[in-house]
Amino acid sequence: MFMATAAFFLGQAKLFPKSLQSIELLVIPVLFVIISMVYWSAKVGMKKAGFR
Numbered sequence: 117m118f119m120a121t122a123a124f125f126l127g128q129a130k131l132f133p134k135s136l137q138s139i140e141l142l143v144i145p146v147l148f149v150i151i152s153m154v155y156w157s158a159k160v161g162m163k164k165a166g167f168r
Contacts, residue, residue, distance in 0.1 A: 121149045 125142045136142070 118146070118149050118153065122146050 125145050126139075129137050129139075129142055132142070
């Protein structure tokens with residue numbers, strides 16, 4: 117998921133309109149995916165370890 121999001125938003129920046137081509141806007145979806153993956157990994161790890 118991270119690789120696809122990064123490749124689409126960061127690798128294909130020139131395909132977006134000029135107003136959306138700033139790196140600050142294109143990084144938001146990539147950061148969302150990274151944060152979601154960390155949250156999910158922590159949640160699954162704590163569940164397997166017996167924490168609730």
